[in-house]
Amino acid sequence: MNRIVLIGNGFDRAHNLNTSYEHFINWYWEQKAHLYLYYPYKINDILFTLQERSSRDASYLYNHFRSKNIITIDEFKQYILNNNSAYTAIFTEFFKHIIEGVETNEWVDIENEYYQLLKYYSANRKDSEAHHLNEELKYLQDLLIEYLKKISSKEPDIIKGIKDAIYEPISQDDIAVEAKTKWEEWIAYWTYKEEIEWRRRAYDFGIEDNKAYSYVNYAHDYKISPQNYNDIPTLFRLPEEIMLLSFNYTPTIKMYLQKDKQAFSINNIHGQLEQPESIIFGHGDEMDEQFKQIQNLNNQEYLKNIKSINYMKSDNYRKVLSFIESAPFQIYIMGHSCGNSDRTLLNTLFEHDNCVSIKPFYYIKKNGTDNYLELVQNISRNFKSMKLMRDRVVNKEYCKPLDNEQQNNIDTSNQN
Numbered sequence: 001m002n003r004i005v006l007i008g009n010g011f012d013r014a015h016n017l018n019t020s021y022e023h024f025i026n027w028y029w030e031q032k033a034h035l036y037l038y039y040p041y042k043i044n045d046i047l048f049t050l051q052e053r054s055s056r057d058a059s060y061l062y063n064h065f066r067s068k069n070i071i072t073i074d075e076f077k078q079y080i081l082n083n084n085s086a087y088t089a090i091f092t093e094f095f096k097h098i099i100e101g102v103e104t105n106e107w108v109d110i111e112n113e114y115y116q117l118l119k120y121y122s123a124n125r126k127d128s129e130a131h132h133l134n135e136e137l138k139y140l141q142d143l144l145i146e147y148l149k150k151i152s153s154k155e156p157d158i159i160k161g162i163k164d165a166i167y168e169p170i171s172q173d174d175i176a177v178e179a180k181t182k183w184e185e186w187i188a189y190w191t192y193k194e195e196i197e198w199r200r201r202a203y204d205f206g207i208e209d210n211k212a213y214s215y216v217n218y219a220h221d222y223k224i225s226p227q228n229y230n231d232i233p234t235l236f237r238l239p240e241e242i243m244l245l246s247f248n249y250t251p252t253i254k255m256y257l258q259k260d261k262q263a264f265s266i267n268n269i270h271g272q273l274e275q276p277e278s279i280i281f282g283h284g285d286e287m288d289e290q291f292k293q294i295q296n297l298n299n300q301e302y303l304k305n306i307k308s309i310n311y312m313k314s315d316n317y318r319k320v321l322s323f324i325e326s327a328p329f330q331i332y333i334m335g336h337s338c339g340n341s342d343r344t345l346l347n348t349l350f351e352h353d354n355c356v357s358i359k360p361f362y363y364i365k366k367n368g369t370d371n372y373l374e375l376v377q378n379i380s381r382n383f384k385s386m387k388l389m390r391d392r393v394v395n396k397e398y399c400k401p402l403d404n405e406q407q408n409n410i411d412t413s414n415q416n
Helices: 009-014 021-038 058-067 073-082 093-105 110-123 127-151 160-166 177-191 195-204 209-221 226-231 252-256 291-295 307-313 316-326 340-350 372-380 386-392
Strands: 002-007 048-052 087-091 242-246 264-268 329-334 355-361
Touching: 002 316, 009 252, 021 073, 021 093, 021 127, 087 093, 093 110, 093 127, 110 127, 110 291, 110 340, 160 252, 160 329, 177 355, 177 386, 242 252, 242 316, 264 316, 307 316, 307 340, 316 340, 340 355, 355 372, 355 386, 372 386
Parallel strands: 002 242, 002 329, 242 264, 329 355
Antiparallel strands: 048 087
């Protein structure tokens, strides 16, 4: 039995990296504030422009800002958004939706905003607007790469609680009812493995060789009953293989890979910062009712940033398929919101016949509440069968938080 660990933006946030889209947009405003102070002629870009109400040149606009004694980034941003005495701020429809999300809700999903506009343009056959929308998304993608490279240049500390969870033994409490037979067969299969297999497994998970040997002798005489599976020694319940399936562009997850161990791998399904050409940025919801209509338009512009198509740029998606076909697997969700922008891939994982459980690691908010139910709501949207969802998603009593404050035991002794 294997394990897939879904790594999303919340994983980086747990490591105190400001990787949210809100952080990124605030950084964008920071760059604009810097430009207006030093290069007033370069403040306009593909997302928005400032047009003066009079015929005065750009130096007038520059002096106007300075006369208002605007000294902070937030003051600059709010002045741009709320004042038009000296100029008119013209935002593209896409960027307007993004900044409204940040200002109103204090969060935004850029990929979802992109897809909502793409659907609108496709329904109304506004092909030229769709072309401009793709140009804007590419512009944001390039800026996002620049921003993420800057904030991820310093490697954060490993969080011991997260590392322990990734490599922990499988618990019977996590297994779906319909997967009970698979669980029992897997336990029986491993208890009768040859000694060489036990030693390899012990090596992968850092278990002392002499302890592994005692487990081998113990296994041959051990009688399994459904009532005491959780009492079986740890070595019997460790996953055979673990795939760290990262939806992030940052390299944070690499710290948690057990190097030189065949049983563990990283799959950067959306690409890596070190290879900008590999980045996949867009939307992936083929389950959406309007998606078929978009396909039928016979216009490549509307499919340009659909993730499931861009997965063909590498063999990462095929590796995921091979992994889930090879053996039963459980899913750990660490920092992925399970929103609609990755719905196609998540549905493939969640409803696969070999999936035995889905375990979300939730976030504890400042007010003491958590987002477990919000995660489950998002997970449910990736299912076609709600009955299957209720069986496979692990109950909250068996889940735990993925949060830097909750997992404050930092392990800096082993960076492998």
